[in-house]
Amino acid sequence: MKAVVNVFLKEGVLDPQGKATSHALGSLGFKGINEVRIGKQIVIDLDATSKEEAEKEVKEMSETLLANTVIEDYNIEIVE
C-alpha cells in the first residue's frame, strides 16, 4: 500500500520559496497569480493490511517526524 503525505507551511506562515517563485512567474509574464505555496510530498510504501490501519500509522508518522506542526500542516492520501 502507498501513502502520500503532503506537507505545507501553515496558512499565515510566510513561505519564502513560494513568494520568490511567484515573483519569478510574474516576471516571466504569467498573469493572474495570486499566491504560490511550495510544499513537499513524501511517498511511503508500507505493509499495512487495511486503508484505516495505513492512515492511522501514517498520521502518527506525520505528527512525530514528517511535519513540524508548529509551522506546518499536512494531509494524507492512501493509494491502494
Place this chain on the structure above:
Amino acid sequence: MKTAVVLRFPGTNCEFDSEYALKKQGWNVEIVWHKEEVLPKCDLVVVPGGFSYGDYLRSGSIARFAPIMKAVESYANEGGYVLGICNGFQILTEAGLLPGALKRNNNLHFISKMQHIKVVNNDNKFLQNCEVGEILNIPVAHADGNYYIDDEGLEELKKNNQILARYCDENGEPMVLNGSVEQIAGVCNREKNIFGLMPHPERAIEELLGSIDGIKMLEGLSA
C-alpha cells in the same frame, strides 16, 4: 573542574570550535557521539552547529531522535544546562525543548557574516555577564534561521523574559536579517536552563577572528 559534553551527529562541524572555546574557559570537554545512550556526568551539554543528517527533511528533525537525545531530554528536564548553537538550536526546537521553529531565511540565502545582536534579557545563567541592551558582534552562518512563533507563544516569551537577543545594526537599531519574528536571534525555555541561538559565540573568542564578544556569553555558563 567542570565538564561540558559537546554532542556530535553525522554532519556536525562545530564540535571542535565549541571544544576550543570551552577549554579556553577552563572546562573539561568530552565530545559524545549521537549513538551513545548515556550522557557522561557533566555540568553543561552543548548541541553544536553543523548540518546534522544533511539537514534532510527539516534542519534538526532527524537528529532530535538520535539515541543520545533521550538522555539530553532527561538531563534538561532535571534542570541540567543545555546550550544549542545554530543547528543545535534547530535540534532543540524540533525536540520541543525550546518553543518555536526555524524556517528558511526569508531571502532564501545562506547568510554567513559578522552580525550585531542586542541582549534582551540577562536574568539567566547564559547571559548573566552581559548588560540588557548591550550590543555584541557575533558571526552567523545559516540558511534556516528565520525564527517563527505564533502570537500567543511570543507573548509567553516576553512575559517570562525568554528572549535572549535580537538582530540589530551596529547602533542597536532593529535589523531584518533573516525574517525572524521580531528579529529574535535566540531564546530560552521558561525554566531558563535550556538556551538556543543562531549566532555562534564560540567563533567570537579571538581578536584575530574579528570579535571576542562570545567570551562574555560563554562565561556566564562557566560561572
